[in-house]
């Protein structure tokens with residue numbers, strides 16, 4: 001296999017030295033030449049791969065629509081789904097017919113006693129009203145499923161949107177009221193007064209909600225409650241009976257924020273029933289607006305994508321239908337994709353890298369100078385127990401029972417949501433299936449699942465510039481290697497480190513080691529809290545802590561694994577040493593331009609720091625980077641020795 005030089009020096013900004021801003025040095029030319037296109041909220045490496053994957057699927061979607069495969073085959077299901085989603089005339093002609101029964105049900109609510117029945121219908125359709133609901137493995141027994149009941153019910157992205165009083169925030173809240181008004185008017189089911197009342201209701205839910213950085217604190221949010229005792233939290237509404245009506249047969253459920261549910265009970269019993277009806281009408285429309293006639297879809301785009309996300313124009317309809325299919329029938333779509341693009345050779349090379357990275361994590365643990373042998377042994381047991389999945393599932397999800405046809409698009413979407421809900425409820429009676437994937441395989445992403453102690457990499461992300469079948473190791477270890485290292489390190493971040501090798505929440509740390517870990521993590525919190533975004537905002541060092549630990553550890557283990565591949569061969573390629581190429585490749589995958597609005601939203605809700613910070617933050621803490629580019633003491637890209645963050 002011949003190696004190709006995949007690093008692109010025309011993407012560099014030679015005027016910015018590596019010692020000042022390495023992200024800009026490697027990506028400045030590209031960033032200047034690639035402003036965010038009008039159809040996107042941001043534009044960067046992951047978007048480029050995403051769009052390439054979409055283009056592959058576009059042809060497959062059209063072929064599936066035109067050729068109709070055998071009933072039940074992925075191409076039949078995906079083709080019918082696609083045909084229904086593209087039929088804008090039929091969507092316009094049907095108007096709101098498919099939601100009529102639900103609107104009637106909402107309209108018939110006379111008191112809080114009637115609420116449970118309609119809430120059941122809405123939850124079965126995935127509508128986010130009042131609270132969140134998920135079925136995932138049990139944090140004490142990862143071989144069984146548990147129901148996780150969560151705070152929720154907001155139409156804006158996060159609680160702080162309702163509570164801040166600066167001009168920009170209040171203008172956005174006004175725009176939200178305008179948006180809710182427009183959608184209620186579009187449906188002929190209310191107007192501005194209703195929207196104002198909905199905002200007041202949601203603001204009370206927001207006040208009762210935990211902020212984003214607390215919500216990711218598992219010490220706070222993993223709380224087991226007996227279902228039969230839950231009427232204590234919601235005596236007026238009757239939470240126990242409601243959960244039983246949803247089909248929750250378990251003795252216990254998890255509740256992230258019990259106070260939220262107590263206050264929800266007060267809100268429900270103290271709010272006029274007309275307002276509750278408007279609120280549920282709004283959340284039903286909100287959930288399905290992208291599958292409704294143009295006036296709903298355009299209004300939803302204008303508020304959520306344009307005003308909050310900074311995206312100026314909608315993308316083409318086929319991409320929107322494809323995104324919907326990815327969430328409704330994701331594994332059917334993914335199967336078409338991997339049949340087309342993912343080779344056994346690519347899978348084998350990635351497996352080899354993951355093995356290397358897990359071995360590097362083991363070396364890192366053994367070499368730590370701040371951890372006692374006792375804790376190290378536990379950590380090594382966990383490293384040795386890591387499972388991984390690469391490319392696509394061994395067994396594809398069985399969609400038996402889900403009816404997808406060429407009729408109503410919104411009904412296809414509703415039946416998909418209902419099928420998913422029923423599947424989740426069935427799982428409460430079944431052992432967990434550890435072969436399952438949490439993401440469709442064509443999506444550009446990777447994850448760590450602490451409950452199964454596993455890392456997962458989709459075929460969708462194993463593409464250039466993350467992974468090249470014909471690149472030198474420096475390029476691949478700097479890019480996908482650091483992503484693999486990142487996901488492995490999640491097993492040892494502030495949350496992952498609270499789970500053991502079997503995925504149970506168990507404290508395997510000595511007290512002194514845990515204290516030292518937390519002290520080192522605090523260094524990262526204060527470092528990242530200093531990074532500014534757009535002049536008037538700062539990175540939330542606590543919200544992004546888990547990701548920052550994973551980025552720093554991922555860089556270190558990927559670099560260590562890469563150095564093992566050198567075997568003394570330090571020959572230059574394209575004018576750079578192998579070590580330099582590793583870091584250039586690392587910075588390349590993070591290149592990203594953001595619209596101002598989108599970056600602002602991410603700062604509020606995203607557990608990841610902006611990409612420039614994700615590049616320069618870890619590198620400025622990593623001495624081998626400074627050596628490779630001769631970064632001197634006192635330079636911005638080299639933190640003083642006594643300020644360096646070093647955990648894994």
Ligand SMILES: [Zn+2]
Pocket residue numbers: 486487490547550
């Ligand atoms: Zn991560």
